[in-house]
Amino acid sequence: MRMNGFWFLVGTFAGSFVAVMLAGLIGLLFARPLMQHVIGRFVKRLMSDRYSENIWEMVTAMTRINPIVVVENSLRAATGGIIERPFGSPRKFLNYDGLQFSAAQLAALPTKEGVEIDMSVTIGPRAKRPLKLDIPLMAGAMGYGIGVTEQVKRAIARATAAVGTSTNSGEGGFLPEDRALAKHYIWQYSSGPWSRDPKVLKQADAIEIHLGQGATAGTASIIPSEFIQGRASEIIGMQNEDFVVIPARHEEINQGDDLRKLVDHLRQLTGGVPIGVKICASGHFEEDLEIIIQAGVDFISIDGGQAGTKGGAPILEDDFGLPTAFALPRAIRYLEERGVKDQITLLTGGGYSTPGQCLKALALGADAVYMGTAILWAMTHDQVAKTLPWEPPTELAFYPGKSTDQFDEDDAATYLENFFISMTEEMKLAIRALGKTKLTEVNPGDLVAMDEWTSKVTGVRLVTVPYAPGKDGSPAAEIGARNPASSKAVVTAKTDAAQSVGNEQRYKSGNAANQKQDQASGNSSSQQGSEGQQGSGSQQGSGSQQGSGGQQSSGGQQSSGGQQSSGGQQSSGGQQSSGGQQSSGGQQSSGGQQSSGGQQSSGGQPISGGQQISGDQPDSAEASSDDEKAEAARPRKRKRVMIKPKKLKE
Secondary structure, three states, rough: OHHHHHHHHHHHHHHHHHHHHHHHHHHHHHHHHHHHHHHHHHHHHHOOOOOOHHHHHHHHHHHHOHHHHHHHHHHHHHHHHOOOEEOOOOOOOOOOHHOOOOOOOOOOOOOOOOOOOOOOOOOOOOOOEEEEOOOOOEEEEOOOOEEEEEHHHHHHHHHHHEEEEEEEEEOOOHHHHHHOOOEEEEEEEEHHHHHOOHHOOOOOOOOEEOOOOOOOOOOOOEEEEOOOOOOOHHHHOOOOOOOEOOOOOOOOOOOOOHHHHHHHOOOOOOOOEEEEEEEOOOOOOHHHHHHHHHOOOEEEEEEEOOOOOEOOOOHHHHHHOOOOHHHHHHHHHHHOOOOOOOOEEEEEEEOOOOOOHHHHHHOOOOEEEEEOOOHHHHHHHHHHHHOOOOOHHHHHHHHOOOOOOEEEEEHHHHHHHHHHHHHHHHHHHHHHHHOOHOOOOOOOOEEEEEEHHHHHHOOOOOOOOOOOOOOOHHHHHOOOOOOOOOOOOOOOOOOOOOOOOOOEOOOOOOOHHHHHHHHHHHHHHHOOOOOOOOOOOOOOOOOOOOOOOOOOOOOOOOOOOOOOOOOOOOOOOOOOOOOOOOOOOEOOOOOOOOOOOOEEOOOOOEEEOOOOOOOOOOOOOOOOHHHHHHHHHHHOOOOOOOOOOOOOOO
């Protein structure tokens, strides 16, 4: 009986296998004709149905109107209220892509591999207790309860502590574990009543007064109570409210000078930790900055228009606030004009996601960069597979999310730590490529702008403008001075745009070098005398030649003997050639050439041959006879070359 059952199972399996194989074979045989039939019917209808019945009208409609707008208008139609979009505006603003770094190669040498790069930054250098970070990257403000879950807050605190940077409480309630796990903790002093607890304020390493942010400007946040349940509502003390409201204004600030009183109060309460403000950049930015400066703050956090949030109205995200690339240069210029740039730390955020963007902002003058959206994506990493494709990844991290229990805190902390390390190491590599050893050495002179608009906005030199020391943000040093030649070196190389000054070599750029080169080629036919010989360095050229005497010719040249030739050039104990050359114990060519440790041509470059003689040597023109001079002066006959025209093929 058992054997019959066994063979029955084997037969059933074999029959099923054969049936599947036959079905697959039939499918392969008829798949192509079937697909051709279906696609042919679809294309025929697409090409023949009128627009009112044609699905193609969706394509033309969404080409005219952005699909994002179509979906958001549908959400407005469904809810009848203000919709909230996470992660900020999808608009494409001017960014730092129009800036490029200038690599160090010769004028400034790259930093050797293995040299440690100092990436530290100090927030509030004038504060009694300044905040010192190991890296210039910070975690942006994310509020517990009103934004993210406690697992997310703990993961951020652990990762930032591991790399020596700060975390920010955001506008949410105080989470004790967040403070305990963080190495550097910034408390955001919001307009919510729960942010004023003195016990909490005294635990902070810095206080950030929230006045506005890039994604929501300075408006109030109104959150339905069903989105904040459990521990978060208990911490902020809003268990029995229908809505949690974060007011648009601080009750302590009703006029400009009230900010100063609040800053002084917080500074005294916290024992001297840095006190700053967070603000959304606007068209009246300088007016706001002046009030902030007068308040005596230690740092300013500028939130650009690309900043993200848990949820903001599209009109605020898209149509309010200055983009970061506009806001940061304006803030830097104003602080420099007021003479407080070195006293007030400048933090920037809004749209930063790559090492290059962060380092460009720091080169322009920011002291540190804080990030939010990029951090969330780094933390979730491959955990997004737990929600996709049926739910968005925000369901893992946002407080009311449906999949928060699937969020792995340990993995998130590791991913975020790796993210910070990777970002910092790439920035260090770039600083080495600039020839620097400290973050603070990076400056606008290390950048060039690839287009006029970016150059105008940032104040960075346009890439088509030649390098000019001390101008357009370039270092105030002669070209070549950042990597001068050795003082013991003897310059013997022939270059097109070099001038031997003492024993060092300096390079001229642009039109000056070209003019000198043209002058040298124009005068080369009239120069005589042997190349490569020189005197002890008693003559000077470059438009005005002078010897040891005190007489000067009409051409601006002077010798020790005081005699002058008809060309304004003079010899003392030496003969003058027809090309206007001069010998005074040494040989010199026309056009203001000089020998000072070596012969030099009219372009400011050493004459080929590059010989140097310590003593005086007579001019080789004196050794030539009168017959040789006459032969040299006699015009030479030109040979005529007859060129036969080519016959055209018939």
